[in-house]
Amino acid sequence: MIRVESLTKVFTAGVFKKRPVNVIDDVSFTISAGETLGLVGESGCGKSTLARVVLRLIPPSGGRIFFKDTEITKANPKELKKIRTKMQIIFQHPESALNPRMKIYNSLVEAMRLQQIANNRREEGAKVYQLIELVGLNEEHLERYPHELSGGQIQRVVLARILSLQPEFIVADEPTSMLDLSVQAQVLNLFKEIQHKFNIAYLFISHDLDVVRWMSDRIAVMYAGRIVEIGPVDKVRENPRHPYTSALVDAFFALKNSGIDKIPDPKADKLPAGCKFYPYCLKAGDICKKKPDLKKVAEDHFVACWQV
Amino acid sequence: MAALLSIQKLRTIFYTEKGRVKAADDINLDIAEGKTVGLIGETGCGKSVLGLSILRLLPRNAGIEGKICYKGQDILRLSGEQIRRLRGKEIALIPQSPSTSLNPVLKTGVQITEALQLHQKLAREEAWKAAVEMLQSFNLPDPERRVKEYPHQLSGGMKQRILAAIGMAGKPSLIIADEPTKGLDAIIRIQVVEVLHHLTKKTGATMLLITHDLKVAAGLCDEIAVMYAGEIVEHGPAEEVLGHPRHPYTMGLLASSPNNGLKPIRGCSPSLINLPAGCKFHPRCGKAREICAKKHPPLVTKNGSQVRCIFH
Amino acid sequence: MNGAVVRARPHTYLLTRLNRNKAAVIGLGIILLLAFVAVFAPFLAPHHPYEQNPEQALLPPHPEYPCGTDDLGRCIFSRIIFGTRISLEIGIMVTAITACVGVVMGLIAGYYGRLVDEIIMRLVDILLAFPGLVLALAIAGLLGPGLFNVMLALAVVGWMGYARVVRGAVLAVKEKEFIESAKALGATDFYILTRHILPNVIAPVIVMATLGIGYVVLAAAALSFLGLGVQPPTPVWGAMLNSGKAFMRTAPHLTVFPGLAIMITVLAFNFLGDGLRDILDPRLNEREIE
Numbered sequence: 001m002i003r004v005e006s007l008t009k010v011f012t013a014g015v016f017k018k019r020p021v022n023v024i025d026d027v028s029f030t031i032s033a034g035e036t037l038g039l040v041g042e043s044g045c046g047k048s049t050l051a052r053v054v055l056r057l058i059p060p061s062g063g064r065i066f067f068k069d070t071e072i073t074k075a076n077p078k079e080l081k082k083i084r085t086k087m088q089i090i091f092q093h094p095e096s097a098l099n100p101r102m103k104i105y106n107s108l109v110e111a112m113r114l115q116q117i118a119n120n121r122r123e124e125g126a127k128v129y130q131l132i133e134l135v136g137l138n139e140e141h142l143e144r145y146p147h148e149l150s151g152g153q154i155q156r157v158v159l160a161r162i163l164s165l166q167p168e169f170i171v172a173d174e175p176t177s178m179l180d181l182s183v184q185a186q187v188l189n190l191f192k193e194i195q196h197k198f199n200i201a202y203l204f205i206s207h208d209l210d211v212v213r214w215m216s217d218r219i220a221v222m223y224a225g226r227i228v229e230i231g232p233v234d235k236v237r238e239n240p241r242h243p244y245t246s247a248l249v250d251a252f253f254a255l256k257n258s259g260i261d262k263i264p265d266p267k268a269d270k271l272p273a274g275c276k277f278y279p280y281c282l283k284a285g286d287i288c289k290k291k292p293d294l295k296k297v298a299e300d301h302f303v304a305c306w307q308v
Numbered sequence: 309m310a311a312l313l314s315i316q317k318l319r320t321i322f323y324t325e326k327g328r329v330k331a332a333d334d335i336n337l338d339i340a341e342g343k344t345v346g347l348i349g350e351t352g353c354g355k356s357v358l359g360l361s362i363l364r365l366l367p368r369n370a371g372i373e374g375k376i377c378y379k380g381q382d383i384l385r386l387s388g389e390q391i392r393r394l395r396g397k398e399i400a401l402i403p404q405s406p407s408t409s410l411n412p413v414l415k416t417g418v419q420i421t422e423a424l425q426l427h428q429k430l431a432r433e434e435a436w437k438a439a440v441e442m443l444q445s446f447n448l449p450d451p452e453r454r455v456k457e458y459p460h461q462l463s464g465g466m467k468q469r470i471l472a473a474i475g476m477a478g479k480p481s482l483i484i485a486d487e488p489t490k491g492l493d494a495i496i497r498i499q500v501v502e503v504l505h506h507l508t509k510k511t512g513a514t515m516l517l518i519t520h521d522l523k524v525a526a527g528l529c530d531e532i533a534v535m536y537a538g539e540i541v542e543h544g545p546a547e548e549v550l551g552h553p554r555h556p557y558t559m560g561l562l563a564s565s566p567n568n569g570l571k572p573i574r575g576c577s578p579s580l581i582n583l584p585a586g587c588k589f590h591p592r593c594g595k596a597r598e599i600c601a602k603k604h605p606p607l608v609t610k611n612g613s614q615v616r617c618i619f620h
Numbered sequence: 621m622n623g624a625v626v627r628a629r630p631h632t633y634l635l636t637r638l639n640r641n642k643a644a645v646i647g648l649g650i651i652l653l654l655a656f657v658a659v660f661a662p663f664l665a666p667h668h669p670y671e672q673n674p675e676q677a678l679l680p681p682h683p684e685y686p687c688g689t690d691d692l693g694r695c696i697f698s699r700i701i702f703g704t705r706i707s708l709e710i711g712i713m714v715t716a717i718t719a720c721v722g723v724v725m726g727l728i729a730g731y732y733g734r735l736v737d738e739i740i741m742r743l744v745d746i747l748l749a750f751p752g753l754v755l756a757l758a759i760a761g762l763l764g765p766g767l768f769n770v771m772l773a774l775a776v777v778g779w780m781g782y783a784r785v786v787r788g789a790v791l792a793v794k795e796k797e798f799i800e801s802a803k804a805l806g807a808t809d810f811y812i813l814t815r816h817i818l819p820n821v822i823a824p825v826i827v828m829a830t831l832g833i834g835y836v837v838l839a840a841a842a843l844s845f846l847g848l849g850v851q852p853p854t855p856v857w858g859a860m861l862n863s864g865k866a867f868m869r870t871a872p873h874l875t876v877f878p879g880l881a882i883m884i885t886v887l888a889f890n891f892l893g894d895g896l897r898d899i900l901d902p903r904l905n906e907r908e909i910e
Contacts, residue, residue, distance in 0.1 A: 057804060087804075089804050091800070091801070096796040099820070100820065115806055
């Protein structure tokens, strides 16, 4: 359903000395219909930029993105608008996800109006009621303003609004990281339920490995703009092959520090040209100064590391 | 062991335009010397208010009743000058969000030495040396260089260590850590956990750890108190509370965490202005009976644990 | 912040909040009174504003002429009442024009950024480098006296402040996630600007415009005081001051009463503007506890 080929995004950093920074560096992956690809990595590794570039909310600097064999990197504005109904995004911060001056009802019908989905106001209204029932909201929420709703309720509104377009692919950029545990559980269950009902593909971004494990079929680990490991969720968790992945898995699941204390931050600038993890890696050798490609280590399991 | 801090019948109320917000109600909590007590709960349960109440750092529209005894003296009766002397020197606050809690235009070293000079009356050079030593003990790589840098040059984990050093400058006996790991990535989070572990286990300091992260609480705390809607609903040894939860809310909270299958609690937390009658959890509780809506359950002690549920 | 959030609904609480701000209520009251006076001027004025009465020139205030008469024997009170019309007309029209131009410029500069932003904001900088009133004087002098020319002159020098404020607000709002969502839903730039960005940046504009009306009334008075405004015999406060200044020693009421009218009007708009600033400030509007 979604195919991304050597996607690159370069930003310029620095006020006086402009220098290019590869925020996303040669990223490729595919997601099939009804599948969830989890994307993990630390803040600043480029995962949120990737989310936006995949949907072409930010234009890529290089590489190609396909949605069902249509190359959206080449689509003109009109085609893009049509494809947009099928590819949607949910963001992290509930407090800025909706226009604070619009009532919930208006936010909900906005998507339908923009894409001319309903034929008249009555049909529109009927659709809204269907949607809020689907996501577990009720009528009284419709006349409220976003600040009168809780974070969990807002993420439901956002989901309902997206569903009005009958999308086939949703990018979820840390949709529950700002929510409380008990509410996160509600929202994540809703995500799964919706996925099964409509056979939607997710790109699910999170820094919470537990959440990703629960949500995803496959998982991609990102470090400094590159995917360093990608594979089935349990294989990556049980048997991480990339040194960065194992550090991450240890830190997260066992609250164990495995010599990764020296990792200052995974931002792409100032890191070497070869393996980005090279300066911090305990296994590093000379060959690591060259850029490693993803290679197959098991069925469906790929790692970008010279030492594997 | 004697309690270093003893909170008795504490009630903190905010007077707002919309009504009285009972942010903390009927809080009884003893923290024994050298122990780490975790205060867990979700947004709006009043756990941060409790932390700030101890330091009397609440906004002006707040009213506090009850007693907070620290080393035998009631904090709520101290004069402004006395409480100011207590802050930092005796009781330290390690704030959340390391990125906004440091002054961005001062070198980190200056910020630590400032605190050292204030509390320990050290000379400048001594203070710098002490700052470097403290950072070294927190496992901060290359501390000599770090003290000469500005906050934006450091990662979140490093900043949190700087904050810990500032907090520890007065050699406090009680540390209040308010969500120290909120919003941090796994690798930085573990670094912060290590620093906190170091603080308590090696220096013997007492800590009140306010967090919503069950993993961090499990890793650091001796005792855990669970708060819901302004009340403590369960309090006991960490293994007991997390291993064999008794209150339905604690059970629900544990079951809804992602490593336990994400079974949600229905509904959402009540507004602190409009709390339900009886047990405050009953509208969301699977085990609730009629009586739960009428009778407000007291905190009952049983086998060393306290639970606020009528069925106990 | 961790805890319950108690927030006021912007619309329903506007009036109650306004009510609590005494200065703003007084300001609003005076403005409503002024508007009433302007609309019903012919019924309220005891005399015709143009009616000359040479025998009764320079009379001090007395029951028939509450503010006395001027050198041509016209009733100053009636002229002030009719002057309200022109003052408010200029104040509101000019402010409306400047606010609209400024808002559009600010929206475009802030939203599109880069070269467009650069061009608009440098223009703003250049215009702001001139002292406003002097520039207005120069323009009004160039165009010649007259109501329309005064308004034009004041409009040219007034829009930059709005543009700056709006641009800044747009920069903050356009990074919000709901803007990105709207893009992802296939919304056009025009739609995003009008439906999502404008409503979220309009509050400071309202405050500025309220304060701006007062400023424009003052500036218009200054221009007509210098003889560049609306021409006599039309009753204008500034021009009344001007013609009264020759008699300042012998008949101070010629200048005192129009001066008072200007002061009260400007003060009223300033009171209301400051009150609105407090009310519309989002930080005060969404008061968080804990």
